Amino acid sequence: MSGLVEFFADPANWSGSTGIPMRVWYHLMYSLIALGIALVIAVPLGIYVGHTGRGEASVAGIANSLRALPTLGLLIVVVMLAAPLFSSSLVFTAPAILVLVLLAVPPILTGTYTGIQSADRSAVDAARGMGYKPSQVLLHVQLPCALPLIISGIRGAMLQIVSTATVAAYVSLNGLGRYIIDGRANSDFGQMAAGAALVALVALALELAFLLIGRLVVSPGLRRSVRRTRMPGAVEPAA
Amino acid sequence: MNTVWLSSNLSWIAELTFAHLWLTVVPTALGLVLALPLGWWAHQVPRLYGFIVGSSGLFYTVPSLAFFVLLPGIIGTRILDPLNVVIALTVYTIALMVRVVADGLASIPPETVQAAEAMGYRAFQRFVLVQLPVAVPVILGGLRVAVVSNISIVTMAAIIGVQQLGSLFTQGYSLGLMTPIVTGIVLCLAIAVVLDLLILWASRALTPWRPKEVAA
Amino acid sequence: MIVFDHVSKTYPDGTMAVEDLSFTAPNGKITVLVGPSGCGKTTSMRMINRLIDPTSGTITLDGQPTAGIDKVELRRKIGYVIQNAGLFPHRTVVDNVAALPRLLGERKQDARDRARQLLNLVGLDESFARKYPWQLSGGQQQRVGVARALATDPPFLLMDEPFSAVDPIVRAQLQDEFLKLQETIGKTIVMVTHDIDEALILGDQIAVLRQGGRLAQIASPEELLRAPADRFVADFVGTSRGYRSLGFIHADEQLTVRHTPAAPLGSSAAALPPGSDGWLVAVDEQARPLGWIHRERIGEVVTAEAVDHAGSIAAEDAPLRDLLDAALSSPSGDGIVAGADGGYLGTVGTSDIVAAIQRSKRGRARPADEEAGDRA
Known part of the structure; x- marks a missing residue:
């Protein structure tokens, strides 16, 4: 524990390219880039699957088998296969981000389509009966009703990304995981523990941020039902 | 496929597989056992539901690699001790299963539980003889998710040097060899399928009373 | 005999669920508690087997205050039938009925034999015994619920909206059979319903409760129709009271029967x-x-x-x-x-x-x- 305190007390660790602010920045930046790409892919696809009911079985199947796929193995395979394809500056970053996206898509996808499907059938019927067009039903009824599950899916994806981005330091991705990997290589337990603590803090902070976002954007009329709706696989385990 | 590497490392691979199974099954079982009373408590006292489920869920937020590294500092184990992995995974399983158990208990028709209470079942008799058997499909459904993700999480421990199938990944990376990595992934998936089917089978065996068409 | 003596139930937030309720449910008779939702009828009934404890007042069973009896022991003396039956989905029909005797240590075979007799008594033949609850209709489940409540032959029976969840035709049939069953078993029954017609059909006496859990009137069905205590009771008993009250009056000997060919x-x-x-x-x-x-x-x-x-x-x-x-x-x-x-x-x-x-x-x-x- 003393090593941990020393690490944080050392001013050298608070500046420069290996300093804490820079590493936090990289960790967050890579995470947000991956999340952004995953959102662009998964939300429209989830809306399509949820709204039409098409491809539901295969989406669920893929999401489940991805959960069983060990992320560390996946990360290493993709980096080894893809590294030759990228120019030098992107050689580790791009494959790692690709894996982050790959892992973030299933929870968002599952959250979105189960959310849309679980929108109260009678509310959807009522909207149709009132003369809403399909697109209006989607925009004004299904999506707002699906928001709690969509946000919960995004939250799961975010945790998955932050967690995997830590591990990705093993394949040289910049970020907080580097403290753990480098610390391990130099048997510097203080540095490892500091990295782990920072990662945990970042993850917790993001979790709280998402809880807050959920409070702000989800209609209070829907909040009660969140607990009742079980959504297998939308919140992925930290990896 | 590099068959030379494969054949010369068979016994090591078997050891790693066994270690991996051990590191997965023990914490999953332990986590389930500990989650039962916690989930019951969260269900029984609705005011505590948010607190119990929320705070156990927070542990879930901590990335596994960070968890493995932080545990020695907290409980005084050595960094290489597999106990760190067992404890971390037990905590993850509890975090996942507390909510599942509580929601499983909540999914039982209230009149069923009320009937048991009015018939004079004591609280413990109610839990063991009525609530738990009826909640089996939900609880074991959650356990399938837990065990499959635990298999994946265990591999992370290779980075800090705890031996299991994840060691094949780090080995392959440092040697620049694809064979160990693919072998590791295949074995992980195989273990996942086997354990998943085992739980599914157990769930069916424990619930002969369910309508056949929905007993999935 | 179940006696309510100045029983009140106030919740911590100050809500008065039941206020100063006194009445007697005589042995071998059906007493029906009826009233609009929120009148405290279910709360009142649930205080009898102490699923809810009264704030003040006493309830006695054959002279024994319930407060002095262990909750579990008390409940085992009182059969309980609820809406939707509340059967154990993981037990077969016969094991649902045998559940409590088994819990009390009776031999499996004895408990099951007795359960089969009870199923017969409520009109379910042998073929139902090995089925699971989901394979039964609502009406059949309700019959199992009644059989289960009778499994330990308790002297008292509480029934919470027992026939509300089934369709009107089945309900009428169940009510009819239940009255016949009561003729042979003669239990002391307290039943809750929101349905005044059901109360009039089944009740030997009816207690009408008003909002806030106050007793508006307790009387026989016939008297309730003939002489409602006040406007509230009259409105609750409903329209066509005069006509419906004829359902409790028989012709005298002076009525001429003509011999139309x-x-x-x-x-x-x-x-x-x-x-x-x-x-x-x-x-x-x-x-x-x-x-x-x-x-x-x-x-x-x-x-x-x-x-x-x-x-x-x-x-x-x-x-x-x-x-x-x-x-x-x-x-x-x-x-x-x-x-x-x-x-x-x-x-x-x-x-x-x-x-x-x-x-x-x-x-x-x-x-x-x-x-x-x-x-x-």
């Missing part, structure tokens, strides 16, 4: 008795009444097609309401009366029935259950 199916028109102007009562081979038939519609012989079925047929021991209905629905203006064996007895005129009603109003009416054997 019968027209057996298949008999020739020529063989019919002379003198009767138009309407005859068609009867079948066993002389059971079928309906009215008009002389002009009879050709060579009396045929089933010519029978008018509009008029209802009242049993001779039926209350005045049934007799009046038979007369009002009849094309001839008179009601057909059938004997206990189902055979044709005669007809009664509307004016004669009205006269009988007026006589009963002048004080000669007696409650239905005392007069069950009397003739119309």
